[in-house]
Amino acid sequence: MSDFSTANALIERHARRVPDFPQPGVEFIDLTPVLADSEAFDCVIDALGGEWSGIDLVAGLDARGFLLGAAVAMHLNTGVLAIRKSGKLPPPVFSRTYQLEYGEATLEIPAEGVELAGRRVLVVDDVLATGGTVAAAVELLEEAGAEVAGISVVLEVPGLGGRDKLVGHNVRCLSAG
Numbered sequence: 001m002s003d004f005s006t007a008n009a010l011i012e013r014h015a016r017r018v019p020d021f022p023q024p025g026v027e028f029i030d031l032t033p034v035l036a037d038s039e040a041f042d043c044v045i046d047a048l049g050g051e052w053s054g055i056d057l058v059a060g061l062d063a064r065g066f067l068l069g070a071a072v073a074m075h076l077n078t079g080v081l082a083i084r085k086s087g088k089l090p091p092p093v094f095s096r097t098y099q100l101e102y103g104e105a106t107l108e109i110p111a112e113g114v115e116l117a118g119r120r121v122l123v124v125d126d127v128l129a130t131g132g133t134v135a136a137a138v139e140l141l142e143e144a145g146a147e148v149a150g151i152s153v154v155l156e157v158p159g160l161g162g163r164d165k166l167v168g169h170n171v172r173c174l175s176a177g
Contacts, residue, residue, distance in 0.1 A: 125151075153174070
């Protein structure tokens with residue numbers, strides 16, 4: 001099992017920092033090189049899923065969370081649920097609209113075909129920043145009757161209040177930006 005310090009070191013070594021993207025004054029941390037390196041990817045997946053037990057399903061958030069969630073689900077020997085952006089799933093769906101720093105967005109999950117009631121779900125994503133996307137995913141899953149057992153993300157951007165939107169939930173981050 002990979003520990004957080006090893007995962008953090010590999011994330012720091014491989015992540016690409018891009019100043020002034022997507023706007024001036026913002027530093028974008030690109031995790032693509034982390035995912036492209038087999039050692040770093042394996043360590044990150046192991047650390048994201050390694051300490052969770054009793055998980056029935058892993059939910060990955062659109063879009064990089066799909067990659068991570070699927071790999072963590074395989075690691076935990078469970079299924080994976082893709083939490084999609086609006087308009088990508090056939091009806092009926094559960095949906096949740098939330099605020100972004102530059103507007104709003106909507107996430108959806110199937111309302112039929114995947115039984116979520118009573119299932120313990122691990123939410124997986126790449127970055128926790130303002131927390132709006134992850135909080136919306138948690139609300140969707142709970143609306144569908146799932147129990148959110150925890151939230152596991154690769155990178156947390158400090159100072160943006162993401163954890164404040166997730167009070168009461170077990171949040172694990174591998175690295176702080």
